[in-house]
Amino acid sequence: xxxxxxxxxxxxxxxxEAYPFDIACLLMxxxxxxxxIGVVTMITLSGYSFLTAGLSSSLIALSIFVVTPRVSxxxxxxxxxxxxxxxxxxxxxxxxxxxxxxxxxxPVWPLFVGALLVGFFPSPQAMARxxxxxxxxxxxxGEAAPDLRTMFSYESVLDDMAFIFSPSISIALAAAxxxxxxMVCGGVAFAxxxxxxxxxxxxxxxxxxxxxxxxxxxxxIVDVADAADAVADVAGDGAAASKGxxxxxxxAVASAASVPSKSLLATSAAVRVLFVIxxxxxxxxxxxxxxxxxxxxxxxxxxFAGAVLMASGAVSMTAGFxxxxxxxxxxxxKQLVVAACAVGLSFGTMFLIDSAPTLMAVALLGACTYAPLxxxxxxxxxxxxxxxxxxxxxxxxxxxxxxxxxxGPTVAGALIDTFGTMASFKxxxxxCLGMPLTAILCYRVVKASILPAYTVVxxxxx
Numbered sequence: 001x002x003x004x005x006x007x008x009x010x011x012x013x014x015x016x017e018a019y020p021f022d023i024a025c026l027l028m029x030x031x032x033x034x035x036x037i038g039v040v041t042m043i044t045l046s047g048y049s050f051l052t053a054g055l056s057s058s059l060i061a062l063s064i065f066v067v068t069p070r071v072s073x074x075x076x077x078x079x080x081x082x083x084x085x086x087x088x089x090x091x092x093x094x095x096x097x098x099x100x101x102x103x104x105x106x107p108v109w110p111l112f113v114g115a116l117l118v119g120f121f122p123s124p125q126a127m128a129r130x131x132x133x134x135x136x137x138x139x140x141x142g143e144a145a146p147d148l149r150t151m152f153s154y155e156s157v158l159d160d161m162a163f164i165f166s167p168s169i170s171i172a173l174a175a176a177x178x179x180x181x182x183m184v185c186g187g188v189a190f191a192x193x194x195x196x197x198x199x200x201x202x203x204x205x206x207x208x209x210x211x212x213x214x215x216x217x218x219x220x221i222v223d224v225a226d227a228a229d230a231v232a233d234v235a236g237d238g239a240a241a242s243k244g245x246x247x248x249x250x251x252a253v254a255s256a257a258s259v260p261s262k263s264l265l266a267t268s269a270a271v272r273v274l275f276v277i278x279x280x281x282x283x284x285x286x287x288x289x290x291x292x293x294x295x296x297x298x299x300x301x302x303x304f305a306g307a308v309l310m311a312s313g314a315v316s317m318t319a320g321f322x323x324x325x326x327x328x329x330x331x332x333x334k335q336l337v338v339a340a341c342a343v344g345l346s347f348g349t350m351f352l353i354d355s356a357p358t359l360m361a362v363a364l365l366g367a368c369t370y371a372p373l374x375x376x377x378x379x380x381x382x383x384x385x386x387x388x389x390x391x392x393x394x395x396x397x398x399x400x401x402x403x404x405x406x407x408g409p410t411v412a413g414a415l416i417d418t419f420g421t422m423a424s425f426k427x428x429x430x431x432c433l434g435m436p437l438t439a440i441l442c443y444r445v446v447k448a449s450i451l452p453a454y455t456v457v458x459x460x461x462x
Contacts, residue, residue, distance in 0.1 A: 071395075092187060280432075
């Protein structure tokens, strides 16, 4: 069952202290969203080959996949203001190398060096969600706190805004002013965003913040124990044993979060499952985008590809906004299975594409389901890892998408060159099915990964 609440976003917009970091992360998102297509446009318009541009873009994706999760791990351990300026400085240095080399039309190898350095880019999506979760979970907002699910929907809308507009802005500036103009604009926006984020220290999560309450670590454990008492009072004596187990589980969570540990990809089964789902999403969407450009060229209408991608982005943004108004009663692991199946089945119809109208229809149908999947996946991630490690966890999800996005276009290019555009759409259907299969087969793994403290919270909300 579900409940629709059209006014849920009012609580989000009333949190004035979130404005500085959300604006900062939006500026940083614009830079991140224009990286791949902006770098390709800048390099090719400057006279370099498409191979050089493609390799530079792939190196950025590879570097982000390898480096960014480790940057986020450091952020969780030491704080955003301590790590973000250093990581951003390395990323901006890489961008400066790219821009300077292109402007001077230098040799190819500095482009590859710059691309690798750009990959130190800290994840604004993860940092914004970590700050929101901190404000909500720590109780700082009190009764004015918005629902976490609404917050994830709101952040998804901001993600889509950056995805829709920043590539177009980058291409337009590069074509109208100079090849480097788009990436210069993106770099300035990124730098301003970093400064704004690091000056908004009042909303910055403290390292190990899930134990950093007014009364220290024990206070959070007592809060969860009190919640367990409430559940036991309602359920009767039979819940006494589970109450003790829940309190012990909360203590274990508190202890685990306070000690630096291995990468979440190695230690969290839920993060691994979500990583694979995101990797499938990145691979089939990367393939879909490449095949869309190819089909548009086959139809002698290259502008049609941009129209399809912008229209699908707008629909995805709208779907994410509306999904945030709906409060589902089903547990998050079940929601993940349903959302993954919806995306797999909607985009799975791409094997039917044979013309411009069918391409647009599949793109819009799939866009209706994509944002809800990301919102649910972020919700699962938030419930499956300690609060103080959320930045790293969400970054691993995005890294999975980046990994898939590097794989999909490569496969699409080989298929298009060998068998034609339609063959790539058919293979894309197979990649789409990987998402629901992973979600179904790993349902019990995800369900078992939900932390005990959050299980109590869900029971009380039900």
